[in-house]
Amino acid sequence: MHTPSDSIACLAAVHHSYGKVRALAGVDFELRRGEVLALLGPNGAGKTTMVSLLLGLLRPDTGQVTVFGRDPRELAVRRRIGAMLQISGIAPNLTVAEQIDLFRSYYPNPATVGQLVAAADLADLMHRRAKALSGGQLQRLHFALSLAGNPELLFLDEPTAGLDVESRRRLWARVRELSESGRTVLLTTHHLEEADALADRIVVIDRGRVIAEGTPAELEAEVSGRRIRCVTRLQPDAIRALDSVRLVERRGASTEIFAIEVENVLRHLLTQDPELHGLEVGGVGLEQAFLTLTGRDDNTATPN
Amino acid sequence: MITATLSELADSDRPNRKIDAFKTEVAYELVASWRQLDFALPTVLFPAVFYLFFGVFFGKGSGLATYLVATYGAFGVIGTGLLGFGIGIAVARESGELRLKRVTPAPPSALIGARLVTALWFSAVVLLELFVIAAALGDVRFERGQWLGLAGVLLAGTLPFGALGLAIGTHVSGKGAPAIVNLVYLPSAFLSGLWIPITMLPDFLQNLALFMPPFHLAQLALGVIGMDAGYPWQLHVGVLAGITVIASLIAMRGIRR
Numbered sequence: 151m152h153t154p155s156d157s158i159a160c161l162a163a164v165h166h167s168y169g170k171v172r173a174l175a176g177v178d179f180e181l182r183r184g185e186v187l188a189l190l191g192p193n194g195a196g197k198t199t200m201v202s203l204l205l206g207l208l209r210p211d212t213g214q215v216t217v218f219g220r221d222p223r224e225l226a227v228r229r230r231i232g233a234m235l236q237i238s239g240i241a242p243n244l245t246v247a248e249q250i251d252l253f254r255s256y257y258p259n260p261a262t263v264g265q266l267v268a269a270a271d272l273a274d275l276m277h278r279r280a281k282a283l284s285g286g287q288l289q290r291l292h293f294a295l296s297l298a299g300n301p302e303l304l305f306l307d308e309p310t311a312g313l314d315v316e317s318r319r320r321l322w323a324r325v326r327e328l329s330e331s332g333r334t335v336l337l338t339t340h341h342l343e344e345a346d347a348l349a350d351r352i353v354v355i356d357r358g359r360v361i362a363e364g365t366p367a368e369l370e371a372e373v374s375g376r377r378i379r380c381v382t383r384l385q386p387d388a389i390r391a392l393d394s395v396r397l398v399e400r401r402g403a404s405t406e407i408f409a410i411e412v413e414n415v416l417r418h419l420l421t422q423d424p425e426l427h428g429l430e431v432g433g434v435g436l437e438q439a440f441l442t443l444t445g446r447d448d449n450t451a452t453p454n
Numbered sequence: 455m456i457t458a459t460l461s462e463l464a465d466s467d468r469p470n471r472k473i474d475a476f477k478t479e480v481a482y483e484l485v486a487s488w489r490q491l492d493f494a495l496p497t498v499l500f501p502a503v504f505y506l507f508f509g510v511f512f513g514k515g516s517g518l519a520t521y522l523v524a525t526y527g528a529f530g531v532i533g534t535g536l537l538g539f540g541i542g543i544a545v546a547r548e549s550g551e552l553r554l555k556r557v558t559p560a561p562p563s564a565l566i567g568a569r570l571v572t573a574l575w576f577s578a579v580v581l582l583e584l585f586v587i588a589a590a591l592g593d594v595r596f597e598r599g600q601w602l603g604l605a606g607v608l609l610a611g612t613l614p615f616g617a618l619g620l621a622i623g624t625h626v627s628g629k630g631a632p633a634i635v636n637l638v639y640l641p642s643a644f645l646s647g648l649w650i651p652i653t654m655l656p657d658f659l660q661n662l663a664l665f666m667p668p669f670h671l672a673q674l675a676l677g678v679i680g681m682d683a684g685y686p687w688q689l690h691v692g693v694l695a696g697i698t699v700i701a702s703l704i705a706m707r708g709i710r711r
Contacts, residue, residue, distance in 0.1 A: 205557050206556075206557075207553065207556060207557070225559055225561075228557065228558060228559045229559045231557070233554075233557045235550065235553060235554055235557065237550045237553060238550040238551070238553055238554040239546070239548075239549030239550035239551040239553075239554065240549075240551055240554065241482070241486045241546075241551060242486075242490075242549075243485070243486040243489035243490055244482055244485065244486050248482055248485070251478065251482075252478060252479070252482050253558065255474065255475040255478040255479070256475060256558040256559050256560045257558075257559060258471065279489075292554075295554070298558075299558070299559070
């Protein structure tokens with residue numbers, strides 16, 4: 151479906167540590183032209199490290215990082231990208247209009263002021279100094295600045311952190327527009343909803359490794375299975391021993407079971423416990439898929 | 455051939471655009487610094503106020519008013535260099551401002567260059583104030599060449615202290631920077647004879663002054679008006695050049711981190 155020439159940025163066998171803390175443990179990753187890709191993972195999974203490597207802010211301990219087939223630190227690369235960083239600041243004493251003017255001056259073919267103002271809803275804030283902006287307004291300014299150079303490739307590191315629901319939806323709409331205009335977008339998030347709403351492809355990372363990747367639908371299918379709920383006298387351990395059962399958990403009087411081949415599991419359950427009742431079978435949402443993949447639902451379920 | 459030349463031109467980044475971008479950077483650096491009142495006011499007012507007090511009220515018409523215009527001039531330009539770079543860079547690093555700029559095509563040399571132009575501009579304002587006060591209120595009389603020489607030496611003195619500030623600013627936190635920079639600035643200014651003439655200090659302090667960077671700039675400035683302590687000027691220039699080189703190397707290591 152895609153050829154190597156589709157690749158716009160990649161990490162190959164990248165390891166990176168901060169002192170003794172290992173942030174990335176052998177990551178292979180590819181960003182394809184024109185896609186919106188979400189790097190999804192819990193806090194501390196290594197998302198920001200990956201973005202920092204792709205932006206040339208960090209060098210990998212081992213492995214290769216390329217953007218547009220080049221070293222990301224090259225000027226030619228920086229002219230074609232834009233970034234909204236999680237840890238970033240701007241001159242507190244310059245107004246929104248001045249910041250936009252300044253950042254536009256860095257690029258050979260900048261976006262127009264009008265485009266930037268419209269993209270980030272900044273019309274009413276142009277003469278306000280950065281230090282007088284609220285967190286959400288500042289976030290919008292950073293979004294505008296990331297677009298100042300009319301980038302082909304846009305990095306958004308936790309772009310909606312700290313935004314209220316409405317601003318978040320509005321930013322999502324802008325990202326979709328950018329994608330429709332042919333730009334490639336890499337965004338990081340720990341909100342599944344965000345990845346699901348925006349991304350053509352999701353790469354799930356956890357503890358410095360890529361643990362799954364695919365379209366939202368594919369990811370869902372990967373752990374697809376289904377959920378069975380019933381009241382049974384069978385012990386969880388006995389159920390766990392069955393083929394294709396992933397999770398078993400007691401919820402009050404009933405037992406919840408996540409399994410891939412539901413029909414087989416049901417057949418066994420019904421034979422072994424004729425008194426089984428209160429039976430429900432349902433699908434598993436992407437949320438459950440994500441939790442299962444990252445194994446972060448230890449509080450509520452017993453991993454198999 | 456023609457097409458090659460044209461594409462080279464396009465690739466060479468249109469020199470004008472580069473200059474325009476640098477002008478924009480300088481203009482906004484200046485505007486932002488002026489609006490940072492807790493930087494701008496002390497930098498621009500303290501040397502003049504101190505000079506007015508010690509030079510004019512206590513020394514009007516005497517050698518003191520003449521001597522101190524050179525040393526408070528040194529005090530002023532050292533301040534713009536040390537504070538502008540030392541605190542400015544540390545704060546910009548800590549806030550993530552520099553990180554964001556590193557992702558843009560703006561070359562780090564342009565960012566540092568813009569700060570240097572800003573520091574020189576503040577230095578010029580400080581010197582102009584001092585010179586006007588000295589001539590109008592302190593009855594200080596120099597030849598035109600001496601005024602210009604004093605201004606030239608002191609403006610150039612912004613550079614080594616800007617480099618020193620940069621070396622500090624690239625290694626300390628934004629919160630710690632003001633304290634550390636002032637710990638370097640104020641005691642060394644006093645010990646170098648910038649506030650009261652070095653000859654009024656005890657002998658051992660006069661010898662210690664040789665190890666203080668501001669002493670060497672002050673002596674060069676005093677040399678212009680014939681009031682220096684008599685060391686060869688090459689010594690002072692050598693020390694200041696050495697500081698500039700070493701501090702720049704330390705700063706570059708800090709920037710790479």
